[in-house]
Amino acid sequence: MGTEEAGEAESFYPSEEEIEKWMDSAFDMAKDALENGEVPVGCLMVYGDEVVGKGRNEVNETKNATRHAEMVALDQLLDWCRSRNLDTRSVCERTALYVTVEPCIMCAAALRLIRLPVVVYGCRNERFGGCGSVLDVSSANLPQTGTTFKCVSGHRADEAVEMLKTFYKQENPNAPKPKTRKD
Amino acid sequence: MEPQTKRWKGSVCDTDSWVAYPVLSDEQSQDVELIEAFAAPIVNKKETSRLVRELNSVYPLNNLQHVKRVRAVKEKGSGHPLEVLVCLVSEAPDMKVVSIDSLLPSDGVRSDGLGEPFVVRVPARPPLTRPQFELASKHWPTSFHEDKQVTVALRGELFSPPQKARMHMYMMSALTAAKAGKELGMEAVGAVMVHPVMERIIAVGHDCRGDHPLHHAVMVCIDLVARSQGGGCYSFDRYPACTFTSDTFQKVPDAEASSQPYICTGYDLYVTREPCVMCAMALVHSRIGRVFYGTASVDGALGTKYKIHTQKDLNHRFEVYKGVLGKQCEDLNNVDDHVKTEHLKKSR
Ligand SMILES: [Zn+2]
Ligand SMILES: [Zn+2]
Numbered sequence: 001m002g003t004e005e006a007g008e009a010e011s012f013y014p015s016e017e018e019i020e021k022w023m024d025s026a027f028d029m030a031k032d033a034l035e036n037g038e039v040p041v042g043c044l045m046v047y048g049d050e051v052v053g054k055g056r057n058e059v060n061e062t063k064n065a066t067r068h069a070e071m072v073a074l075d076q077l078l079d080w081c082r083s084r085n086l087d088t089r090s091v092c093e094r095t096a097l098y099v100t101v102e103p104c105i106m107c108a109a110a111l112r113l114i115r116l117p118v119v120v121y122g123c124r125n126e127r128f129g130g131c132g133s134v135l136d137v138s139s140a141n142l143p144q145t146g147t148t149f150k151c152v153s154g155h156r157a158d159e160a161v162e163m164l165k166t167f168y169k170q171e172n173p174n175a176p177k178p179k180t181r182k183d
Numbered sequence: 184m185e186p187q188t189k190r191w192k193g194s195v196c197d198t199d200s201w202v203a204y205p206v207l208s209d210e211q212s213q214d215v216e217l218i219e220a221f222a223a224p225i226v227n228k229k230e231t232s233r234l235v236r237e238l239n240s241v242y243p244l245n246n247l248q249h250v251k252r253v254r255a256v257k258e259k260g261s262g263h264p265l266e267v268l269v270c271l272v273s274e275a276p277d278m279k280v281v282s283i284d285s286l287l288p289s290d291g292v293r294s295d296g297l298g299e300p301f302v303v304r305v306p307a308r309p310p311l312t313r314p315q316f317e318l319a320s321k322h323w324p325t326s327f328h329e330d331k332q333v334t335v336a337l338r339g340e341l342f343s344p345p346q347k348a349r350m351h352m353y354m355m356s357a358l359t360a361a362k363a364g365k366e367l368g369m370e371a372v373g374a375v376m377v378h379p380v381m382e383r384i385i386a387v388g389h390d391c392r393g394d395h396p397l398h399h400a401v402m403v404c405i406d407l408v409a410r411s412q413g414g415g416c417y418s419f420d421r422y423p424a425c426t427f428t429s430d431t432f433q434k435v436p437d438a439e440a441s442s443q444p445y446i447c448t449g450y451d452l453y454v455t456r457e458p459c460v461m462c463a464m465a466l467v468h469s470r471i472g473r474v475f476y477g478t479a480s481v482d483g484a485l486g487t488k489y490k491i492h493t494q495k496d497l498n499h500r501f502e503v504y505k506g507v508l509g510k511q512c513e514d515l516n517n518v519d520d521h522v523k524t525e526h527l528k529k530s531r
Contacts, residue, residue, distance in 0.1 A: 063414025065468040106464035134496045144482040
């Protein structure tokens with residue numbers, strides 16, 4: 001897109017080592033979620049060399065269907081900026097999102113709105129994906145919806161898919177009662 | 184109900200000033216696509232049923248089930264009363280001069296009673312709406328399974344005067360919220376969540392992106408609904424115009440809603456302008472019942488840039504109507520820019 005910020009955003013791009021390292025953390029989060037009977041999606045927002053947001057799906061406890069891992073991580077990023085008196089926009093413009101599954105259409109639009117430049121993800125999200133699987137919000141011409149972002153996809157994709165499959169097998173339609181947690 | 188409506192009509196609310204039109208899928212709203220076919224005059228009417236039977240076995244026109252095989256010729260003075268579709272131009276054997284014999288295999292159809300073929304254009308797909316049906320029928324007789332509700336909705340007559348009076352009232356609440364948000368320097372957008380069966384407002388929200396970039400009116404409203412059901416993750420208490428009604432009634436329990444937070448199942452949302460992609464998808468995730476908006480927006484995702492409510496791959500679809508208090512909602516956005524610059528000037 002021909003925005004003046006585009007040039008700046010282009011220059012910001014995670015290295016192979018960074019991708020490897022942060023995706024490992026995201027996968028650890030996802031595994032942890034799966035072991036606790038939660039949606040196995042791991043998600044990190046990294047600014048410089050610091051994790052400024054970390055999220056897991058909080059839809060059930062908040063009764064708010066928009067509380068996806070990315071939205072939760074984003075709120076942490078905003079708090080992080082606030083507590084350090086940093087300008088949110090300039091932090092977002094140099095932050096990368098690492099997530100095990102392609103962000104959904106809603107989250108992809110949210111990431112555009114906060115002008116996040118790069119998203120690294122594992123597997124495709126065939127049901128809701130907003131980076132090309134259902135709609136391509138990440139690169140669409142939406143002049144009033146922030147900026148487009150770059151996607152780096154496919155990192156440990158098979159593993160991410162396996163975790164989702166395992167999770168949905170557990171979420172058996174034959175067990176209609178909400179799961180009670182054994183703490 | 185009735186006397187109340189009359190009072191509404193006479194006083195505050197002029198429901199005749201606006202019309203709610205449905206926002207239909209691309210398939211329902213697009214032009215009629217035509218495809219070329221060969222037709223031929225039936226010069227001997229007595230041969231009609233044999234010709235149709237034999238043509239059907241040679242050229243079954245499987246993808247054109249909606250097109251009638253035979254049409255009556257209305258023009259006076261034509262030498263023949265009927266015309267029959269032979270085959271699609273694309274199905275016809277490759278040849279320089281088309282004649283009826285070259286189209287028909289000698290062992291399949293006896294061409295007795297058929298005149299020389301000519302090209303016609305027939306609708307390629309079944310019509311989904313009455314306007315499409317009327318256009319299609321101008322080209323060739325077409326059958327139509329009418330969805331009466333869509334027909335009535337397209338005429339802008341789906342909602343009765345009492346229904347319109349309630350819609351008017353809900354959108355007025357959204358407008359009031361939008362103005363309250365604007366006073367605080369937010370974008371002038373308001374949203375109201377309604378339980379249509381109870382005829383009751385569940386939550387009212389306005390844009391709050393001054394303190395959170397994603398607190399668009401719809402997102403605020405969704406979280407307020409979650410709060411009304413004992414959830415939610417933000418507090419909008421400092422905004423007097425953002426409100427919710429605590430759940431004093433039980434929602435009809437259904438199997439899905441009991442275990443999953445599809446909190447907006449069966450609810451109607453009234454929002455002054457068309458939701459953006461984020462908000463539209465948030466409504467899909469929340470299983471919204473119906474959405475009514477006043478005016479379109481540049482990046483709107485319920486009609487303008489996308490029609491997320493009709494998106495085939497998504498697991499939830501819903502009805503969308505636009506134009507509720509359209510003029511007032513549009514004015515809201517027009518003064519918005521002016522107010523924003525004023526606010527910026529003041530804050531500098
Ligand atoms: Zn999402
Ligand atoms: Zn929005």
